[in-house]
Amino acid sequence: MDSALVIGGTRFIGRHLVEDLLEHDYRVTLLTRGTRENPFVDDDRVAHIEGDRTNDAVLESAASTVDPDAVFDCVAYHPADVRTATDVFADCEAYVYVSSGAAYGREEIPKREGETPLHPCTAEQSTDDSVETYGNRKAECDRAVFAAAESGVRAMAVRPPIVYGPHDYTERLDWWIDRLHRFDRIVVPGDGTNLRHRVYVEDVASALRVVAERGAAGEAYNVGDRRLVTLEEMIELIADSLDTAVETVHAGPRELAAGDIELDDYPLYRTYPHVLSTAKLAALGWESTPLEAAMDRSVESHLESDRDGDENGPDRVAEERVLGILETL
Incomplete structure (x- = not known):
């Protein structure tokens, strides 16, 4: 062809x-x-x-x-x-x-x-x-x-x-990249082990x-990344690409309620794991990009754009209320 x-x-x-x-x-x-x-x-x-x-x-x-x-x-x-x-x-x-x-x-x-x-x-x-x-x-x-x-x-x-990746008009990953780029302390919904392909x-x-x-x-x-990572591991990949250090603070439903936030309000969060088998495609000779390279390119594209994903997740003011509650516990 x-x-x-x-x-x-x-x-x-x-x-x-x-x-x-x-x-x-x-x-x-x-x-x-x-x-x-x-x-x-x-x-x-x-x-x-x-x-x-x-x-x-x-x-x-x-x-x-x-x-x-x-x-x-x-x-x-x-x-x-x-x-x-x-x-x-x-x-x-x-x-x-x-x-x-x-x-x-x-x-x-x-x-x-x-x-x-x-x-x-x-x-x-x-x-x-x-x-x-x-x-x-x-x-x-x-x-x-x-x-x-x-x-x-x-x-x-x-x-x-x-x-x-680059040119992603949904801006779901951009929301997380923007958070890590602008703040040194962020809220992670649940215990960070959420798995969404x-x-x-x-x-x-x-x-x-x-x-x-x-x-x-x-x-x-x-088709999906051949190596899956949890939500917290994805955040670590972003931080590495940005060459920054960020403190992650876990918050469950009770803590998030202080900011009138629910777990599912966070982009790329899914309560039940969503995993696709990619063995059938791999058998055709298809290979996926190493995650580090994929994230580096995604972060580079984000920094060159005006995308912030702001409409995809909780606003920072609401998260600050959650962080304030967690500091008192």
Whole structure:
């Protein structure tokens, strides 16, 4: 394969995917609505089609004019979008859909492809746009991928958990980096052993390409950091990248109540561990970036940006109340 169509591709995962494809000598075409700045506008290796992917005629035109070997679908959030795309691009060598670890419908450690059940999805949920139905819709999109494969389409899904790294518009990791950058004493929810799988964005990009090149039709592949760290260990990685020393103060529900804060108010915190098995993807020859390198790049990007993640977690005034209570205990 040497040509790729990336549906999406200018914001976060898609942007890194385009860079990875270019590094591996693909000719790349973007299909976007044109509502965001195109970082590849001056790169003559990247063509751009402007249009709404929910318009069937736009997809059909892209299929005929680009005739890509591989299609990477980064912005499909409804099952109908995937059904249409797998039909329009049925003759391509690979269709790879960006799914999510949120598609899994049962809590178990680790969550494995083909073993851990997916969320159900009602007809009403399949057309909804709320956060509450995100996992249901992603699961149904995966089932659309599997159905297409049964019809002869080489369609596959890649399931990342929380994605972090340069250009992360969610700013969840940025909240923590900002805290460690500005303060020498921070609150850590719980006992610091909370475990939530994360994945560096460049590794998601390489996983999408590897699955297109080597994956099996009708399969889903989890992608995540191969080495998992607890929340406190993640904080230590950030501190090392910032070359700073920070005192961490643990606070449970009772202590957090002093600041009217709950455990789940903290970004990247999850009460029950969320862990994805990545063995299936690794068996294709995919490798993840060492955590220290991934965090160094993420911190460098944060410091060069104006991101602070301020809307993602408790404000500092509330945390100061918690810290004050803890000082008296």
